[in-house]
Amino acid sequence: MESFRKQITVVVDRDTIVSACEILRDTSDLAYNRLASVTAVDYWPKEPRFAVIYQLFSIPKAEYLRMSVPLQGNDAILPTIEGLYANANWLEREVFDMFGITFTGHSDLRRILMPHEWEGHPLRKDYPLGVEEIQFSFNFDEIDRKKHYPKE
């Protein structure tokens, strides 16, 4: 358990994340009945490489709780919490799309924002931030030569 700026982060093992969510949701004096956000952070090249971040909110208590699940880079798999919070469906799909973290038991684990045939996972730190040089008249031919697809 860590605390920063009065916000609490509970580090949870991936095997206990589903039961932790269940207890937090169903215990009446906790009542974390809203899943606000699911995301991930890539700490490449450090290990454990990923941290999947869950942000729960308790409407009766008006309080946030953050859970973090550390994952090894070569074993980025964890169970889904879709059965407890239905909106985890798209949130986990986004994490899968952006980080390549697999959620076992997910009903529809496809890419959501990137095109279906896209290679790589853009928010990983080893994924380069690409740029496309703007084609002006002074560098028109130079850029045309570099294009690896048919010229217009």
Next chain:
Amino acid sequence: MKSRTNSVLEPHLEVSFEELKHLVSERAIKGETMVLNMGPQHPSTHGVLRLLLELDGETIVRCNPDIGFLHTGIEKNMEVKRYEQAIVMTDRMDYLNTLGNNLGFVLTIEKLIDIDVPKRAQVIRVILAELQRIASHLIFLASHALDLAAQSVFLYCFREREIILDIFEMCSGARMMTSYFRPGGLWRDIPEEFEGAVREFIEMFPSRIQQYEDLLTKNPLYIDRTRGIGSISREDALRWGLSGPALRAAGEPFDLRRAVPYSGYERYDFEIPVGSQGDTYDRYYMRIAEMRQSLRIIHQAMDKLPGGPWRSDNRKFVPPPRSELGRSMEAVIHHFKLWTEGFPAPEGAVYVGVESPRGELGCYLVGDGGPYPYRVHFQTPSFSNLQVLPVLAEGCLVADLVAIISSLDPILGDVDR
């Protein structure tokens, strides 16, 4: 096993039929129901939302939203921008709620670097955020009514929105892409004519809300198209993580301005409107009621607008005023440091949620000790609310789907980021 009747499932060569088979029911594969593509260039999808509809006659059996056409990689781009530079990108997410996005991001940075904001800046932020909420709800009302073929409401709403945008231009220099809130306060003080313009607007606007209501609220044609269409129960709305007007329409009085007050919202007296049936009509009415509450907040804020500084004087994070640069060497150094390398934020992670016109806009920010954010994540309300569309649309007619989409008020720039 490829079937010719399902060619709409295979827009790209790379996607195999087997991979997407689970999106439709068995009946579609047998050819009993029809699979229809709607969007992404459909005018009623409010941007580039593509829907894969399975239809039995005119009834929707299944609806699969396909998003990502407006994905611009804002989160990735922010990782190579300094904190102040990244504010500019928040304008481009939800382009109808620019000041609200600025506020969410700026509050997160302020939480991370732990800096106080002067009272005057907080009150101005509240006034502008509420004006932005009204402007956003006006666009909702305009496009929602237009989708149901009420053209005059559309024109009236845009007329009033223009007045609000003029106020934004007065403060920030830009009608839409404002970037007006900065860590520690504002970009500059509000101009003299601001107070008069806002007062004039809040005097005039209540009668205009009444005009919209006269056109829609009791209109039998409008009620026929919206009452009982796309209903969701309170339990389901919570389970699907809805927020904002969509959740309140289902009967849950959840508003982050009240639940986790930020920017001094705890000092204002306002009500949280709550619906009963969670249908399209309730979602419409929530926004009408919220515009009235926003006006109340602006009234109170204008009355107690304090004088004093509009920007923190913590020079490590906030640039010194221009006037000091000619007199103080220290000010020049701070100015130079801030505009060349930015300010370092401590190592740590914070999450701040604000109430955008569409619901909870959450920002998760990880700092690594340097001037660049290590990771920024925006949990946008349109994204969370849009995924409930298949639940709402099931069993409705195609014509009602248009009303349901607009009642959720998704902004595709906000969905895809």
